[in-house]
Amino acid sequence: MGRRKWQNQRNPLPYKNERNYSQTTKDNVLFRKYYSNLGLMPESEVQDFYDRMKEPLPVTFRITGYKSQANELLKIIRTQFFDSLVGASASVKSQNNSTTSSTADGGGGGEKAAVPWGQGAVAFNAGDVPVSKALTMDAIKPPKCLTWYPDQLAWQIDLSRKAVRSQEILSKLHEFLVSETESGNISRQEAVSMIPPLVLDVQPQSRVLDMCAAPGSKTAQLIEYLHKDETGVPEGVVVANDKENKRCYLMVHQVKRLASPCCMIVNHDAAFFPKLRVSMDEEKPEFMLFDRVLADVPCSGDGTMRKNIDIWSKWQPTMGTSLHGLQIKIVKRGLELLEVGGRLVYSTCSMQPVEDEAVMAEMLRRCEGSVELVDVSSMMPGLKTVPGLSKWKMMNKLGNWMDDFESVPQNFKSLFTKSMFSPTAEEAEKFNLNLCHRVLPHHQDTGGFFFAALRKVGNLPWSREARVEKEEALKREQTASEKVTSEGPPTQEKMAVTETTTDKPANSNTDSTAVQRKSEDANATNDNSRKRKGESEEGPQPKKKELKGYREDPFLFMQPGDPVWPPIRDFYGLTDEFPSNQLLYRSEQGAKRSLYFVSKAIRQIVLSNENRVRFINMGVKFVSRSPSPLVPDCEFRITQESMGSLASHLTKRTVSITREDAVTIFREENPFLSKMSQSTQDTLETIVPGSVVFVYKPTESNPQPACTLTFCGWKGKASVRSFVPRFERSHCLRLFGQDLAQIKAEVAKMKKDRQQKFDAAAASAADGDPPPLEDEEEKKPAPLKEEGGGEPMVKAGEDGEKE
Numbered sequence: 032m033g034r035r036k037w038q039n040q041r042n043p044l045p046y047k048n049e050r051n052y053s054q055t056t057k058d059n060v061l062f063r064k065y066y067s068n069l070g071l072m073p074e075s076e077v078q079d080f081y082d083r084m085k086e087p088l089p090v091t092f093r094i095t096g097y098k099s100q101a102n103e104l105l106k107i108i109r110t111q112f113f114d115s116l117v118g119a120s121a122s123v124k125s126q127n128n129s130t131t132s133s134t135a136d137g138g139g140g141g142e143k144a145a146v147p148w149g150q151g152a153v154a155f156n157a158g159d160v161p162v163s164k165a166l167t168m169d170a171i172k173p174p175k176c177l178t179w180y181p182d183q184l185a186w187q188i189d190l191s192r193k194a195v196r197s198q199e200i201l202s203k204l205h206e207f208l209v210s211e212t213e214s215g216n217i218s219r220q221e222a223v224s225m226i227p228p229l230v231l232d233v234q235p236q237s238r239v240l241d242m243c244a245a246p247g248s249k250t251a252q253l254i255e256y257l258h259k260d261e262t263g264v265p266e267g268v269v270v271a272n273d274k275e276n277k278r279c280y281l282m283v284h285q286v287k288r289l290a291s292p293c294c295m296i297v298n299h300d301a302a303f304f305p306k307l308r309v310s311m312d313e314e315k316p317e318f319m320l321f322d323r324v325l326a327d328v329p330c331s332g333d334g335t336m337r338k339n340i341d342i343w344s345k346w347q348p349t350m351g352t353s354l355h356g357l358q359i360k361i362v363k364r365g366l367e368l369l370e371v372g373g374r375l376v377y378s379t380c381s382m383q384p385v386e387d388e389a390v391m392a393e394m395l396r397r398c399e400g401s402v403e404l405v406d407v408s409s410m411m412p413g414l415k416t417v418p419g420l421s422k423w424k425m426m427n428k429l430g431n432w433m434d435d436f437e438s439v440p441q442n443f444k445s446l447f448t449k450s451m452f453s454p455t456a457e458e459a460e461k462f463n464l465n466l467c468h469r470v471l472p473h474h475q476d477t478g479g480f481f482f483a484a485l486r487k488v489g490n491l492p493w494s495r496e497a498r499v500e501k502e503e504a505l506k507r508e509q510t511a512s513e514k515v516t517s518e519g520p521p522t523q524e525k526m527a528v529t530e531t532t533t534d535k536p537a538n539s540n541t542d543s544t545a546v547q548r549k550s551e552d553a554n555a556t557n558d559n560s561r562k563r564k565g566e567s568e569e570g571p572q573p574k575k576k577e578l579k580g581y582r583e584d585p586f587l588f589m590q591p592g593d594p595v596w597p598p599i600r601d602f603y604g605l606t607d608e609f610p611s612n613q614l615l616y617r618s619e620q621g622a623k624r625s626l627y628f629v630s631k632a633i634r635q636i637v638l639s640n641e642n643r644v645r646f647i648n649m650g651v652k653f654v655s656r657s658p659s660p661l662v663p664d665c666e667f668r669i670t671q672e673s674m675g676s677l678a679s680h681l682t683k684r685t686v687s688i689t690r691e692d693a694v695t696i697f698r699e700e701n702p703f704l705s706k707m708s709q710s711t712q713d714t715l716e717t718i719v720p721g722s723v724v725f726v727y728k729p730t731e732s733n734p735q736p737a738c739t740l741t742f743c744g745w746k747g748k749a750s751v752r753s754f755v756p757r758f759e760r761s762h763c764l765r766l767f768g769q770d771l772a773q774i775k776a777e778v779a780k781m782k783k784d785r786q787q788k789f790d791a792a793a794a795s796a797a798d799g800d801p802p803p804l805e806d807e808e809e810k811k812p813a814p815l816k817e818e819g820g821g822e823p824m825v826k827a828g829e830d831g832e833k834e
């Protein structure tokens with residue numbers, strides 16, 4: 032697929048370029064009326080809010096991956112780019128001051144550098160100052176650290192296309208970010224989108240369900256947090272789900288970059304997500320509950336208007352009402368799959384209470400105290416949010432306000448439910464909706480966003496456990512009262528009470544629930560309806576539908592006695608402790624090309640749910656078949672993506688290298704053995720040709736970079752090479768302090784070298800090198816794009832040409 036097409040698919044509503052952005056009409060009378068009077072902000076802020084909604088979003092990115100490497104990368108970004116950008120910004124300011132003071136109007140241009148990015152450029156375009164000059168004066172703004180994100184790993188910066196074009200330092204930074212994004216070490220992600228995973232508080236042992244995960248920017252964060260200890264394979268799992276089959280594949284790329292054996296991508300309607308089994312006993316199935324659930328639900332998305340400008344013309348005050356029911360169903364299912372004591376984070380990029388507080392209120396209402404809102408404000412120090420509302424109004428299509436369900440005109444009644452309106456004063460007292468958070472765009476130059484964290488403190492009233500508890504409590508009460516009154520066996524009357532109590536729908540005591548049920552869906556949550564509909568313990572079953580989408584290859588675990596295994600085991604010195612039963616194939620027939628590795632927990636889920644769950648992807652590629660005449664003993668080559676989780680298992684073929692060795696290997700691609708340090712040569716001498724693992728560790732005399740780097744490579748007859756994808760190699764070179772120009776030259780050389788490819792391949796083959804694996808072949812970088820559908824920083828083709 033061409034890059035342009037790919038961009039369009041990932042960005043359904045991008046503003047194609049800044050000219051289009053500034054030309055689109057960004058006004059909507061009802062929108063203005065709605066947010067001016069809703070009560071989200073004081074009147075004095077309304078204009079600021081409205082103005083900010085019309086501006087494009089600044090670029091934000093996160094440095095990702097293992098912490099030690101992330102810190103090293105941060106050092107590079109600071110010293111090589113940010114320091115000069117701050118200097119450049121200061122000099123632009125003074126240049127700006129002197130230029131504008133000499134103009135006829137003489138009006139205070141010095142302040143222009145302080146206005147939100149993009150605004151200045153738009154103003155100049157409209158006037159008669161040449162664009163290029165305007166840009167030099169206005170384009171540079173110093174990068175801003177998102178201080179609420181841990182370890183200073185998230186940043187905001189002006190990388191508008193014009194700014195990039197006009198400033199060399201920005202153009203270099205842009206190139207750097209594209210390359211580092213390609214190697215997975217940087218993620219362009221909207222600032223507000225970074226919040227939910229942060230407040231979910233994921234630990235290495237957490238069992239996490241991401242219910243609506245595509246395209247996966249939050250999933251990536253969840254996986255990173257799972258691996259935060261940087262040691263071995265964490266116990267926890269991330270199950271990333273999306274209803275849209277095609278969107279699941281957007282996640283595959285995202286997740287692959289993180290090379291985690293603890294994550295799986297699945298494809299289900301979140302409202303009917305099956306309870307995962309963890310035993311294969313059909314008679315007595317055991318189920319897995321999650322301790323962290325992320326419900327980043329589909330929403331009307333008016334908080335994304337700065338990016339998705341089409342929403343301006345489409346916006347209506349009832350946009351959120353059609354999603355309210357689905358949002359409730361998804362959270363309800365999430366809570367059912369959450370274990371007692373666990374946390375569910377709910378988030379939307381809509382600012383309308385009907386998709387936000389109203390959903391939370393309805394869940395709190397239905398859950399009757401078994402769920403409560405958690406105060407997470409201390410988890411993002413410095414992030415400005417406004418507390419959730421306990422009282423709000425609804426607006427109909429005509430722009431008329433309605434305070435409660437009773438005031439909905441008869442002809443609109445079918446469009447609204449009671450649960451969309453504010454809770455009663457009594458409920459509001461209990462619900463603590465003020466613990467919900469809303470991010471307003473004008474506060475910190477972000478998109479609009481809503482999030483809340485729920486803790487499950489007891490069994491849900493409609494759960495089997497709660498019913499059993501209730502029945503037992505009642506029995507105990509009865510027995511106690513029988514003893515006290517010595518009235519003999521229970522009377523018919525008493526028994527009737529017991530039955531009525533247990534059969535009563537768990538949440539039929541609230542009017543709004545009753546109304547909600549009627550209009551929401553037929554999948555009512557009480558036990559009676561569950562029985563009627565043939566729901567099993569495993570959860571509600573969606574209507575059988577023909578499964579659409581790409582048919583996945585199977586996930587087949589390697590069986591004991593598989594003849595493929597002994598040569599791999601012996602060649603790489605894998606001990607009996609190596610969990611070879613966690614290796615799987617993706618093809619049923621023919622020669623097995625690759626073996627993938629998954630964690631113990633993922634294996635368990637796959638084996639126990641084979642015909643119940645639609646698995647899309649999982650596992651890191653451990654070895655790949657790539658025969659070489661030089662290596663008769665083992666046809667399989669180790670892959671780079673397995674290094675993080677499996678390199679420590681290899682008792683053979685691991686070579687400690689020096690800093691200089693590492694630089695030589697990355698720079699020269701195929702250096703002679705004689706170019707390696709003596710100690711490395713000595714070790715390599717003892718190893719027969721084939722795949723090797725190189726390990727660089729900082730030492731006292733050579734402390735930089737201050738992180739361990741483990742990468743796979745090849746020992747030939749007379750040379751070595753790395754098997755690290757190109758952009759990852761550039762990343763490593765940067766960590767080793769090689770300057771960008773060097774890397775750029777290397778990439779330019781690559782183009783020339785294509786001509787000589789056959790010569791190089793012939794030379795390699797003579798030395799016994801296997802051909803490169805598919806994923807290690809040279810890839811053209813995709814432009815740096817925001818996860819979740821952002822604007823490319825530069826037009827398709829532009830950035831590629833720079834390479």
Ligand SMILES: C[S@@+](CC[C@H](N)C(=O)[O-])C[C@H]1O[C@@H](n2cnc3c(N)ncnc32)[C@H](O)[C@@H]1O
Nearest residue numbers: 243244245246247248249274275300301327329
């Ligand atoms: C707001 S986006 C999620 C963004 C994502 N969490 C991220 O950070 O990249 C909502 C997602 O929900 C998915 N979706 C819509 N209805 C769904 C349902 N019933 N069950 C599961 N996913 C659903 C959409 O396909 C979409 O990918």
